[in-house]
Amino acid sequence: MSQASQTGGPGFSLSPRALLAGYRRAALFLVPYRWRLLWILLTGVAATSFGLAQPYISKLLIDEALLRRDFHALLVVSLLMVGATLGNFALNIFSSYQYVRVSALVLFDMRVALYRHLQSLSPRFWARSRLGDVVSRINNDISEVQRISADSLLSVLSNVVFLAGSAAIMASLNLRLFLLSMAVLPFSLWSLQYYQRRLARRVKLVRERGADIGSFLLETLVGFRMVAAASAEKREVERFRARNQSFLDALLSMQLTAFLSGAVPGALLTLCTAVLFLYGGRQVIEGRLTVGSLVALMAYHARLLSPVQNLMSLYSNLVSGGVSLARVWELFDTPAEVVERPGAPPWRSARGEIVLDAVSFGYNGARVLDELSFRVAPGAICAIVGPSGIGKSTLADLLVRFYDPDRGAILLDGRDLRDLRLEDLRRHVMLVDQAPYLFHATVRENIAYARPEATSEEIVAAARAASIHQRILALPEGYESVVAERGQTFSAGERQRLALARALLADPKVLVLDEPTSALDEENERAIAETLSTALAGRTAIVITHRPSLARIAHQVVTLGGVPEPRAVAAGGRDL
Numbered sequence: 101m102s103q104a105s106q107t108g109g110p111g112f113s114l115s116p117r118a119l120l121a122g123y124r125r126a127a128l129f130l131v132p133y134r135w136r137l138l139w140i141l142l143t144g145v146a147a148t149s150f151g152l153a154q155p156y157i158s159k160l161l162i163d164e165a166l167l168r169r170d171f172h173a174l175l176v177v178s179l180l181m182v183g184a185t186l187g188n189f190a191l192n193i194f195s196s197y198q199y200v201r202v203s204a205l206v207l208f209d210m211r212v213a214l215y216r217h218l219q220s221l222s223p224r225f226w227a228r229s230r231l232g233d234v235v236s237r238i239n240n241d242i243s244e245v246q247r248i249s250a251d252s253l254l255s256v257l258s259n260v261v262f263l264a265g266s267a268a269i270m271a272s273l274n275l276r277l278f279l280l281s282m283a284v285l286p287f288s289l290w291s292l293q294y295y296q297r298r299l300a301r302r303v304k305l306v307r308e309r310g311a312d313i314g315s316f317l318l319e320t321l322v323g324f325r326m327v328a329a330a331s332a333e334k335r336e337v338e339r340f341r342a343r344n345q346s347f348l349d350a351l352l353s354m355q356l357t358a359f360l361s362g363a364v365p366g367a368l369l370t371l372c373t374a375v376l377f378l379y380g381g382r383q384v385i386e387g388r389l390t391v392g393s394l395v396a397l398m399a400y401h402a403r404l405l406s407p408v409q410n411l412m413s414l415y416s417n418l419v420s421g422g423v424s425l426a427r428v429w430e431l432f433d434t435p436a437e438v439v440e441r442p443g444a445p446p447w448r449s450a451r452g453e454i455v456l457d458a459v460s461f462g463y464n465g466a467r468v469l470d471e472l473s474f475r476v477a478p479g480a481i482c483a484i485v486g487p488s489g490i491g492k493s494t495l496a497d498l499l500v501r502f503y504d505p506d507r508g509a510i511l512l513d514g515r516d517l518r519d520l521r522l523e524d525l526r527r528h529v530m531l532v533d534q535a536p537y538l539f540h541a542t543v544r545e546n547i548a549y550a551r552p553e554a555t556s557e558e559i560v561a562a563a564r565a566a567s568i569h570q571r572i573l574a575l576p577e578g579y580e581s582v583v584a585e586r587g588q589t590f591s592a593g594e595r596q597r598l599a600l601a602r603a604l605l606a607d608p609k610v611l612v613l614d615e616p617t618s619a620l621d622e623e624n625e626r627a628i629a630e631t632l633s634t635a636l637a638g639r640t641a642i643v644i645t646h647r648p649s650l651a652r653i654a655h656q657v658v659t660l661g662g663v664p665e666p667r668a669v670a671a672g673g674r675d676l
Contacts, residue, residue: 119422126245126425129206129213140198141257147191148258150184152265155399157181159273163392207246214238214428220436223502224463232315237431240310241424248421256414259407266400266407273393277380281401284372285408288365295361302354303423309347316343369408376401438501444521450528451513452478452609452640454499459508461494468494471508474658478513481633481641483651486660492644493534495660496614499642500531512610530608534615536599538590543572544579546598550606558605565635566601567628568594597628610640616650629653 130137157180165174215238270278320327320336327336380397383389454476461469468491476482484492497503498510501517509516517525530550538546547562548554554562559579563569571594575581583589590598596616603611616628632641633653643650651657 118426119418122422122425122429123418125429126210129210132209133202133206136198136202140195140202143191143195143198144258145261147188147195148261149265150188150191152262152269153184154181154188155396155403156269157184158399159390159392159396161392162395163390167391203246207242210245210428211238211242214242214431217432217434217436220438221434222437223497224437225434230311230315232313232318233311234431235318236307236311236314237427240314241307241427244424245421245428248417255410259410259414263404263407263411266404270397270400270404273397274380274383274389277376277383277397280379281372281376281404284368288368288408291361291364291368295357295364299354299357299361300419300423302350302357303420305350306347306354307423307427309343309350313340313343313347316340365408373398373401438504438522440522441519444519447515447520447524447528450609452528453511453513454482454610454640454642455511455514457509457511459498459505459510461491461498461503461506469498469505469660472660473508476640476642476656478640479638480655481636481643481653483654483657484642484644484660485646485651485657488646490661492660493614496531496612496642496644499610499612500529501525527606528608529610529612530603530606531612532596532599532603532614532616534596535592536595536602538583538595538598540583542580542582543575543598546583547579547601547605549602554605559601562601562605563598565604565631566597567631568597568601571597600628604635608639610642611636612642612644614644616643616645 157177161174161177161181164170165177218234218238267278267282270281316339320340327333376398380389380394384391384394456472456474459469459472460467472495474482484495486492494503498505499517501522504518509518511517512520512525512528539549544556544559545552547559551558556579560569563572563579571590572579572581575589581589600613600616603613613632616632629650629652632643632650643654645651
């Protein structure tokens, strides 16, 4: 992700058209719930209708019951008021509860879709992205959209219905008083537009400062050993304080602007109330308006302020949600570099032949692999050797399609990897990274991650094959022991062996090992080399290494760099 996309730079727009486009795009997630939403909206309209009737019932109470001293009319009006109140209460509870439930489901679908999309992005994306910013978008920004949708969007329909109904009833009671109450609205709407433009910029700034804090915490907490070793705790606290202060300044500026965007229009509408009292009271004194009508008009006017202010503040909320949606859509719009070919058929079994045909690949225009060609026979162990930075780990990423070659092709049993479904490819070809990742889960769950249905006997057998079984038994709870964050329960070499056990349990036809013994001493390395020669029997293995003991167990060695063209040679030095 470019810096521009992270900070809302060039191409980041908060115009009304862009906001509308963002919400229209989000509406696609509503489609599976459209009938439930329709029922909820109809219920909300019914609840609003009950609330709309209450001021008019007050008119009937005064004019038809109290002033005429009619007890029967008083009883009927009282029953009407009770019915309208209970109906409004019950329907509001039902519609609000159901709407929050549906909105949560919709936003969960959006979060899942974004999570799946992020899983499809290549390591190149993650190398140039701040993890804290990505986490902030998938967690905080989508949560903000959910908050707004749950708190505000349902009120659009009810407020509009109440506003239109109130206007119609007020106009029927007294047209002049109605027009007077409406006269201030244009000025209120102008002030809202004035402040919302400023609010959009301040909301975006708050999002960016919040993401800065998240990124800082991830970096410094993950690297706490380095911070402690350099005695940099005080310096990092000051940096944290500075970022918090920037966030606080942005937050206070946003809150002040948000307050003014609602308070100024509201104050204008409230001032109109005094004028209505004066003019309406005079008409009552002159006998041109009944007391009940004035009371109903003032009740509608008082309630008119609420939907108008809600609709005004709703726009501010929509702007805030639009900022969050724009940040989410930026992630959705990041194209996946590796995609499945449409209509790729399933592939159940593989022999394990690997062929690289004139493969070239580079980063940002810098060539890493150039016209690389070699073949690994099914069941053979191939060692990839060469100096650091020559492209050995890049080759591992290409074999599991974290990237695609710029030119040339990689074939598995004669099939271009780009013609295979990713699920099938990564079932047949598995990568064990140089620095493997362990989850904060039990040892058993970590080993069985690729095959959660594996039996205890199979898990133990894989651990034995990776020479990690005895170390696991030494833990307080054995295979049920929980691995600490980032695998700190184990040394770097033990983490490598656990990852190897995980791969062996998955039983791929092709196993790609990227420096599988880089963290081991010579004695453990020799033990692993002997174990691998047995454990890898019957499967193709690509072993990326700079250790001689691993190269010795290989059936062939491919040397990258140092020669005009990479070539395959036998372990004993014969050309293949």
